[in-house]
Amino acid sequence: MSIIAGVDIGNSTTEVAIARIEDGGSPEFLSSGSTMTTGIKGTAENISGIVQVLKESMEAASINMEDLELVLLNEATPVIGDVAMETVTETVVTESSMVGHNPGSPGGEGIGVGQTTHIRDLEDSDSDDSLPDEPIIVIVPQDYDFEVAADIITRALEAGVEVKAGIVQGDDGVLIANRLPEALPFVDEVAHIEKVPLDMLAAVEVAPQGRAVQQLSNPYGIATLFSLSSEETGHVIPIAKALIGLRSAVVIRTPESDVESKQIPAGSITFMGENQNLDIELEAGADAIMDTLAKVEPLSDVQGESGTNVGGMIERVRQTMADVTEKSLEDVKIRDVLAVDCQVPQQVEGGIADEFSTETATGLAVMVDTDRLLMERVAESLSEKIDTPVELGGAEANTAILGALTTPGIDVPVAIIDGGAGSVDAAQFQKGKPVEHVHLAGAGNMVTLLIQNELGLERFEVAEQIKINPLAKVESLFHIRHEDNSVQFFDDPLDSGLFGRVVLVKDDEFIPIESDHTLDRIRTVRQEAKRRVLLRNSIRALERISPSNNIRFLNFVAIVGRFGLDFELPQMLTNELISFDIVAGVANVREGLGPTNAVATGLIINYCQQQDEAA
Amino acid sequence: MTQEDESPERPAIHVSLAPEVDEHFFEWISFGAEEEGIPCRLEDADESGGEADDVAALAYATAKNSRFGVGVSVTSGKVAVHERHMPAAQPVIVTEVEEDYARQVCRMAGSNAARLVIGTPLRLDDKL
Numbered sequence: 001m002s003i004i005a006g007v008d009i010g011n012s013t014t015e016v017a018i019a020r021i022e023d024g025g026s027p028e029f030l031s032s033g034s035t036m037t038t039g040i041k042g043t044a045e046n047i048s049g050i051v052q053v054l055k056e057s058m059e060a061a062s063i064n065m066e067d068l069e070l071v072l073l074n075e076a077t078p079v080i081g082d083v084a085m086e087t088v089t090e091t092v093v094t095e096s097s098m099v100g101h102n103p104g105s106p107g108g109e110g111i112g113v114g115q116t117t118h119i120r121d122l123e124d125s126d127s128d129d130s131l132p133d134e135p136i137i138v139i140v141p142q143d144y145d146f147e148v149a150a151d152i153i154t155r156a157l158e159a160g161v162e163v164k165a166g167i168v169q170g171d172d173g174v175l176i177a178n179r180l181p182e183a184l185p186f187v188d189e190v191a192h193i194e195k196v197p198l199d200m201l202a203a204v205e206v207a208p209q210g211r212a213v214q215q216l217s218n219p220y221g222i223a224t225l226f227s228l229s230s231e232e233t234g235h236v237i238p239i240a241k242a243l244i245g246l247r248s249a250v251v252i253r254t255p256e257s258d259v260e261s262k263q264i265p266a267g268s269i270t271f272m273g274e275n276q277n278l279d280i281e282l283e284a285g286a287d288a289i290m291d292t293l294a295k296v297e298p299l300s301d302v303q304g305e306s307g308t309n310v311g312g313m314i315e316r317v318r319q320t321m322a323d324v325t326e327k328s329l330e331d332v333k334i335r336d337v338l339a340v341d342c343q344v345p346q347q348v349e350g351g352i353a354d355e356f357s358t359e360t361a362t363g364l365a366v367m368v369d370t371d372r373l374l375m376e377r378v379a380e381s382l383s384e385k386i387d388t389p390v391e392l393g394g395a396e397a398n399t400a401i402l403g404a405l406t407t408p409g410i411d412v413p414v415a416i417i418d419g420g421a422g423s424v425d426a427a428q429f430q431k432g433k434p435v436e437h438v439h440l441a442g443a444g445n446m447v448t449l450l451i452q453n454e455l456g457l458e459r460f461e462v463a464e465q466i467k468i469n470p471l472a473k474v475e476s477l478f479h480i481r482h483e484d485n486s487v488q489f490f491d492d493p494l495d496s497g498l499f500g501r502v503v504l505v506k507d508d509e510f511i512p513i514e515s516d517h518t519l520d521r522i523r524t525v526r527q528e529a530k531r532r533v534l535l536r537n538s539i540r541a542l543e544r545i546s547p548s549n550n551i552r553f554l555n556f557v558a559i560v561g562r563f564g565l566d567f568e569l570p571q572m573l574t575n576e577l578i579s580f581d582i583v584a585g586v587a588n589v590r591e592g593l594g595p596t597n598a599v600a601t602g603l604i605i606n607y608c609q610q611q612d613e614a615a
Numbered sequence: 616m617t618q619e620d621e622s623p624e625r626p627a628i629h630v631s632l633a634p635e636v637d638e639h640f641f642e643w644i645s646f647g648a649e650e651e652g653i654p655c656r657l658e659d660a661d662e663s664g665g666e667a668d669d670v671a672a673l674a675y676a677t678a679k680n681s682r683f684g685v686g687v688s689v690t691s692g693k694v695a696v697h698e699r700h701m702p703a704a705q706p707v708i709v710t711e712v713e714e715d716y717a718r719q720v721c722r723m724a725g726s727n728a729a730r731l732v733i734g735t736p737l738r739l740d741d742k743l
Contacts, residue, residue, distance in 0.1 A: 104651070104735065105650055105651060105652065146646075171650060172650065173650075174649060174650045174651075174652065175646055175649055175650050178649065475734060476700075476734075477698055477700065477701060477707065477731075478700055493700075493701050493702070493705065493707075496707050496708060496737055496739070497737070497739055499707075499730075499731070499734075499736060499737050500730065500734050500735045500736040500737065501736050
């Protein structure tokens with residue numbers, strides 16, 4: 001009879017299972033534990049976390065540390081992943097020629113076309129000859145109080161000046177428009193109003209409430225307002241594109257208006273396979289890139305065209321991987337790539353009111369092999385520290401399968417899906433055959449990167465929180481509406497700073513998201529990111545390990561590890577896999593531990609089986 | 616098209632001023648609400664019936680009279696925005712009114728009262 005422990009060091013958590021083993025018998029599990037992994041997986045810093053969780057678990061099983069006879073350590077998944085993103089297009093406005101944004105409350109509605117004219121030129125309304133005699137767009141800087149401005153404009157209108165619309169610096173658009181004898185469109189909150197050129201032909205459009213600008217987001221609409229030639233119309237496409245979906249907009253025609261959406265030379269990727277090499281342009285998009293990769297597989301390395309964006313991107317990733325694995329650059333071989341297209345808001349160069357334009361970007365996740373020496377070093381120092389033998393107890397894929405098989409209702413042939421920050425891992429086991437396993441690039445960190453870029457968030461950490469927590473909208477000082485539309489009331493008023501905001505629901509805490517995105521938009525981006533990375537990679541991984549690459553030949557699929565803990569991914573996977581006619585769900589290791597502890601449990605079962613075979 | 620309306624039946628943000636407070640304060644508050652598209656109505660001093668020296672109590676009484684359930688009150692030195700479901704002694708926002716910034720502070724209070732009605736995030740620190 002002996003007491004042994006299985007220890008699984010993951011990127012984020014360290015898990016432990018303790019069992020008693022009768023001679024030649026099956027294990028009796030006594031306790032389990034888990035804690036945050038201390039330091040980077042596979043380094044000496046892991047020891048303090050392991051020792052702590054071992055002690056806790058032994059205590060929970062009422063056994064002294066001295067009675068522990070053997071510790072089994074996981075052989076870590078031998079891959080590390082990294083992600084990068086590069087914009088493929090960019091909109092540059094070299095002459096200030098448009099204003100487009102969504103202020104809370106523009107004034108009036110409609111379209112006005114005229115010469116941009118400073119409001120001071122209307123002040124002198126007594127002498128008629130000094131007043132403009134053509135249609136004008138009035139420019140109102142912040143130092144004009146709205147009552148004063150409305151008064152000046154009213155008198156100008158009465159004196160016969162054709163004021164067609166206005167551009168206002170302060171948040172005064174409605175207040176000015178409400179005080180005029182006729183309804184005119186006013187765009188407000190234009191921060192850099194001094195950049196609006198004077199005496200130029202301009203068009204102002206304010207859409208009715210609940211609508212977006214029609215004329216100025218249509219290239220032909222702009223052409224109509226400014227009488228443009230067909231060649232000139234071609235030049236306004238980037239402007240029209242940047243104004244799509246906005247409530248109010250201004251387009252100003254400057255003499256050498258030079259706005260262009262320029263294509264950055266994105267470069268090409270070379271996939272080097274064991275049988276052939278193929279090139280693909282990054283601009284071709286994610287699907288074409290992934291198709292090319294599929295033709296080349298099995299992949300031995302990847303190169304980016306030097307001097308281009310993608311070249312820089314792949315070399316950066318290679319450098320990061322070289323630093324982490326302590327290998328030389330030439331020895332870092334990229335073993336898998338996942339490409340994902342996304343739409344990224346980018347600030348327009350030279351805009352007047354901090355305009356954003358949606359640009360196409362491509363995200364790449366790559367993965368490289370590491371070696372096993374790292375875990376051996378951890379095993380040695382752990383053994384010294386606790387004065388107990390420590391062994392590496394079998395490949396992670398095998399042990400995870402053994403752990404998952406303790407789930408009620410499961411049977412062989414079985415496949416498992418596991419995933420972390422850098423890679424999606426899958427393994428498949430049939431009686432009498434060796435376990436097949438695969439690691440694919442692109443997992444949790446790729447999802448976070450997509451969320452961060454598509455929502456235009458400054459901090460990775462905020463995107464990470466959005467990834468793992470459901471959303472809610474604070475609808476009143478006493479209730480919130482969760483993203484599933486259910487309403488939760490509170491006895492005490494919520495913080496007034498949360499009012500009207502989209503928040504993350506984290507345990508019992510509400511964290512406001514500092515952005516103007518609606519709840520629906522954030523949720524769509526989050527779910528799409530998970531779908532395009534995690535779901536797609538899970539399917540790709542299952543295909544690779546399935547007999548004849550056909551997922552239908554699998555009977556049972558169990559989700560283990562961090563993927564199983566996500567609040568929505570398991571349901572997304574189950575839904576997707578139902579169409580293949582297989583049982584797919586979250587594992588419930590040892591009938592109660594859920595998706596966790598599969599590897600730690602499997603380490604012990606694996607040990608017992610080996611003892612059996614030896615006997 | 617002004618937003619003032621004397622009918623007490625019409626939904627509006629209600630505003631009450633302590634007796635010593637100048638009527639200009641109401642105007643400034645109403646500008647803030649008008650920019651957000653919500654009407655404001657000035658209550659008579661006896662209508663609200665709150666303690667004229669307690670800005671929270673006055674604002675609470677005013678909020679209860681409003682069909683939107685949102686009220687703003689000004690006493691010497693303070694402006695409060697209240698909502699009728701809040702505890703009486705705990706206004707949503709209370710701001711000190713300094714002479715030089717009275718106009719901005721009042722406009723901000725009007726804007727925030729309107730935001731409580733339309734359900735958009737409040738402006739708690741930035742200037743108008």
